[in-house]
Amino acid sequence: MTVTPHRGGLIILATFVLALILTSLPLPESIRPFRPAWCSLVLIYWCMAAPQRVGVGVGWSVGLLVDVMTNTLLGQHAMELAITAFITIKLHQRIRLFPLWQQAVGILLLLLLEQLLSTIVMGAIHQPASALSYWASPFVGMLLWPWIYIILRDLRRRFKVS
Amino acid sequence: MAAAVLVSLLMMVVDQRENHLESLRSTLSVVVAPLQQIASLPASSGAWLSETLSSRQRLQEENQALRKLNLKLKGQQQKLVALEAENMRLRDLLDSSLKIGDQILIAELIAIDLDPYKQQVVINRGGNSGVFEGQAVLDADAVLGQVVRVAPFSSTVLMITDPSHALPVEVNRNGLRTIAMGTGRINELELPHLPNNSDIQVGDLLVTSGLGGRFPPGYPVAEITQVVNKPGQPFAHILAKPSANLERAHEVLLVRTLTAPPAVTEGTP
Numbered sequence: 109m110t111v112t113p114h115r116g117g118l119i120i121l122a123t124f125v126l127a128l129i130l131t132s133l134p135l136p137e138s139i140r141p142f143r144p145a146w147c148s149l150v151l152i153y154w155c156m157a158a159p160q161r162v163g164v165g166v167g168w169s170v171g172l173l174v175d176v177m178t179n180t181l182l183g184q185h186a187m188e189l190a191i192t193a194f195i196t197i198k199l200h201q202r203i204r205l206f207p208l209w210q211q212a213v214g215i216l217l218l219l220l221l222e223q224l225l226s227t228i229v230m231g232a233i234h235q236p237a238s239a240l241s242y243w244a245s246p247f248v249g250m251l252l253w254p255w256i257y258i259i260l261r262d263l264r265r266r267f268k269v270s
Numbered sequence: 271m272a273a274a275v276l277v278s279l280l281m282m283v284v285d286q287r288e289n290h291l292e293s294l295r296s297t298l299s300v301v302v303a304p305l306q307q308i309a310s311l312p313a314s315s316g317a318w319l320s321e322t323l324s325s326r327q328r329l330q331e332e333n334q335a336l337r338k339l340n341l342k343l344k345g346q347q348q349k350l351v352a353l354e355a356e357n358m359r360l361r362d363l364l365d366s367s368l369k370i371g372d373q374i375l376i377a378e379l380i381a382i383d384l385d386p387y388k389q390q391v392v393i394n395r396g397g398n399s400g401v402f403e404g405q406a407v408l409d410a411d412a413v414l415g416q417v418v419r420v421a422p423f424s425s426t427v428l429m430i431t432d433p434s435h436a437l438p439v440e441v442n443r444n445g446l447r448t449i450a451m452g453t454g455r456i457n458e459l460e461l462p463h464l465p466n467n468s469d470i471q472v473g474d475l476l477v478t479s480g481l482g483g484r485f486p487p488g489y490p491v492a493e494i495t496q497v498v499n500k501p502g503q504p505f506a507h508i509l510a511k512p513s514a515n516l517e518r519a520h521e522v523l524l525v526r527t528l529t530a531p532p533a534v535t536e537g538t539p
Contacts, residue, residue: 125305132309132382137456137517140386168274176298177306178385179419179426182285187278194271233286235387235433242387 114161116269123150123260124170132177141241144249147174147185148192148222152215153260155196156204158269167193184229188222195221212253219246292419299421306382306392306424313381317520372486375399375524380424389415389432389456393522396423401524404484408523412490412513413437413478417524429516430491431456439491440479444469447479450491456516459492461508466499468506476510486527 127146135143147170154162171186178185195218196203203214223246263269285291377395384390395401397420405417407427415429430437433454439461440447446469450459464470474494480487492510499506 128302128305129309132306132384134310134313134381134383140383143383143386164271164274168278171278173298173302176295177302178383179388179390180385181282182291182295183278183281186281187275190271190274190278194274229282230387 114270116264116267117161119263119267119269120154120158120162123154123263126150128170128173128177131174141239142244142248144245144252145219145222147171148189148219149215149249149253149256150260151189151193152196152218153257155193156200157261157264159197159200161269162193163197164190164193181229181233184226187229188225191225192218192222208254208257211257212250215253216246216250219249222246295419296421299424303421303424306380310381373526375401375526377401377522377524379520379522384426387454389429389435389452389454389516390418391415391427391429391519392424393427393524394424395524396421396425398422400526401425402526406478406485406489406525408489408525409514409519409521410523411515412492413485414514414516414519414522416484427522429456430512430514431459431516437485437491438479438481439476441470442475442477442490443471446470447481450476450510457511459510459512461494461510462505464506464508465504466501466506470494470497470506470508472497475513486525489525 124147127150130146131143151162151167151170155167167189168186171184171189172182174180174185174189175182199214203211206214220243223243227242281291285295375395377393377399380392380394382392384392393407401417401420403417403420407414407416413430415427415432415435417425418428419426428435429452430450431452431454433452435452437450437459438447439450446464448461448464450461453460461470472494476491476494478485478487478489478491490513492512494508495511496509497506498508
């Protein structure tokens with residue numbers, strides 16, 4: 109077994125920073141519920157493409173930053189992203205071989221799971237999100253997945269992230 | 271994985287029930303603050319551009335309008351001074367605690383989005399400017415909310431329409447006291463604890479009653495928009511519309527009530 113040095117950590121960091129910025133970019137009140145979970149999408153990609161670099165720990169830390177940024181309960185997004193990272197890493201060999209649209213459906217399931225965990229947490233602290241639009245964000249994420257995948261893949265190849 | 275989930279669950283419980291994690295949150299907010307600054311750039315630079323590129327004529331018009339408004343406000347202020355003096359005299363007669371006045375700090379909203387299911391905003395003043403937790407926040411028209419979290423250079427404001435927020439108010443017309451609860455919908459407050467026969471009408475102005483100790487008394491809050499009496503129910507269904515521009519405010523005022531220290535009477539332990 110040869111030890112290959114890690115490369116392109118900065119690129120991974122930069123994509124997460126961009127995702128965090130997009131998470132708090134102001135949007136008009138009416139389309140705010142439709143904001144996709146940028147951090148989850150980026151995390152899922154890196155867990156699939158570079159599972160030796162990005163995993164549960166990174167997911168948890170990014171989730172904690174999301175919690176601070178959006179002022180939710182500390183640990184809410186951390187838990188969701190850690191679970192997402194875990195499932196993605198378990199299945200990454202399989203998901204990588206799927207065609208893009210099938211991948212997108214898989215991503216939808218992951219994002220819906222995250223959203224479900226969020227509802228449970230928010231329900232437990234008596235702040236239920238009642239609107240139906242609450243469930244729209246995972247679908248937006250699914251529609252965006254092919255583009256995110258292609259962009260991040262090109263970035264990865266260009267900078268030879270491994 | 272199991273460890274991460276366990277730690278997260280533990281943190282959520284502690285964060286919900288205790289205040290031990292505030293230091294962790296403020297440490298991490300130092301990391302996050304620059305990102306929030308970048309996220310707010312498009313909105314703030316848009317405002318800067320529209321101000322810089324606006325025509326001379328528009329600026330003159332705006333200037334004129336502001337001058338007129340200033341004159342009008344000054345006129346009202348003249349009366350206020352006399353009224354305040356009278357109020358002080360009357361309070362002296364009643365021997366009640368002396369209210370010196372409210373100190374006001376102006377802050378600007380930082381254009382970033384927080385959790386869409388909580389009604390919160392971030393302002394650009396924090397502990398370094400003397401902001402404290404629980405401080406009342408107003409906009410130009412009415413009460414907006416209260417400070418719930420203070421970082422060194424920014425703080426988070428919970429708006430009065432958040433479902434977890436309740437505000438002691440009274441009806442300006444007759445002094446009827448009640449509590450206005452947030453509904454989670456911007457532009458709607460609910461008054462759930464008023465019986466069917468209470469004296470309240472559509473159009474009544476609600477002002478803060480000052481009973482909770484958080485908000486100074488006498489600031490406008492909302493206007494009643496709907497009163498429905500259901501004969502079978504013990505309480506009336508009453509809705510109100512906040513007078514503050516909750517979704518359009520750019521600048522807010524942080525109020526600190528100055529009260530004279532209680533007079534020390536001799537002989538009492």
